[in-house]
Amino acid sequence: MSEAEATRDGLRNQRPGREARGAAGGPKRRGRRRRGEETVVPDAEFRSYYGRPIIKPPTWKAADIAGYLFLGGLAGSSSLLALGAELTGRPRAARAGKIGGLGAIGLSTVLLIHDLGRPARFANMLRVAKPTSPMSMGSWILMAYGPAAGVAAATDVTGLFPRIGRAATGWAALAGPAVVSYTAVLISDTAIPAWHGAHRELPFVFAGSGAAAASGLVLLAAPRSETAPARTVAVFGAALDLAASRLLERRLGPVVAEPYRTGRGGRLMHAATALTAAGALGAALLAGRSRPAAALAGAALLAGSACTRFGVFAAGVQSATDPKYTIAAQRPAPE
Structure with a gap:
């Protein structure tokens, strides 16, 4: 029996009826599907062996790490508001920001160490400074911010060493933006689909959410006559948070954004x-007209910021446990 022979002019002695046929009866096409062209290969299904997760879900405790994300944003933004209030002659608003920054960073460090298991593990992260590691850089950012926030709050409450207090307030405000946003870099530098795919938008979500939370704290703690800047920052932070969250979902696509x-x-x-x-x-x-309205608005902003951080954390865990999100994140966008 003769076999097909490949020549310069094509196949010779080819047996009829041996071409690979597609669903429509034509030759089977391989390669990338073009727009408007049918394919005989079905689309890949979202499944893995035995339906098991493709990647390991994070082992972080939700209360510890989601709380750490929220409190870090509150701390850094509170220091920025404290500096602005101090420069504009609003002492009680400045004090609220300083005390809030110290309390938030203290609690966030406690939650981080609790999740790590023992304090020595946090100290070990300070043995080296690795610019390519968000965890390493985050540890050093906390060390640069925490003592300054403590000195700023202590000197304000006691009235001692005012010049040192002003310098510490400025340093804490300078480190504040890094404290607010580095946690977004930390979680997006993972294989978790809902986090990694949102690495462009998460820092803006966290920045807006942190600004809204700090403004809410000032609205709760400071007199109404000193809250005008905080009210402006609250509107700006909320708008940034909500707009970045919507953009995040749109860019992730309908499947990967599902956990959100x-x-x-x-x-x-x-x-x-x-x-x-x-x-x-x-x-x-309403906050500029009524003290109770200011307190309610502040409480809503704080609660909204906390829900944002806990929601982002929960969405990441959900996207890691279901293999369809991992597969969808690796598929090219439709043409």
């Missing part, structure tokens, strides 16, 4: 949107 809309993460993110929007509206329209 469904399940525990979705419920928390919906609550965050409602609370943040309500707090911003209250800050803009």
Whole structure:
């Protein structure tokens, strides 16, 4: 029996009916599918061996790490507001920001060490400074910020060493933006689909959420006559948070963004949107007229920021446990 022979002019002695046929009867096409062209190869299904996760979900405790994310944003933003209040002659608003910054960074460090298991592990992270490691850089950022926040708060409360206090306030405000945003870099530098795919937007979400939380703290703790800058920052922070969150979901695509809309993460993110929007509206329209309204707006902003951080954390865990999110994140976008 003769076999097909490849020549310069094509195949010779080819047996009829041996071509690979597609579903429409034509030759089977291989390679990348073009627009409007049918393919005989079905689309890949979102599944893995026995439906098991493709990547390991994070082992972090939700209460520790999500709380750490929230308190870090509150601390850094509070120091920025404290510096602004001090420079504009609002001493009680400045004191609220300084004490809030110290309390938040202290609690966040406690939560981090609790998740690590023992304090020595946190100390070990300070043995080296590795610029390519967000965890290493984050540890040094905390060390640069924490003592300055402590000195700023202590000198303000006691009235001692005012010049040192002003310098510490400025240093804490300078380190504040790094404290607010480095946690977004930390979690997006992982294989978790809902976090890694949102590495462009998460720092803006965290920055806006942190600004809203710090403004809420000042609205709660400072007299109404000193909260005008905080009300402005509350509106700006809430707008940045909500806009960046919507952009995050759109860029992730309908599948990978699902954990931000469904399940525990979705419920928390919906609550965050409602609370943040309500707090911003209250800050803009009512907080300047009524002390109770200012307190309610501040509480809503704080709660909204906390829901944002816990929602982002829950969405990441959900995306790691279901293999379809890992597969969808690796598929090219449709043409």
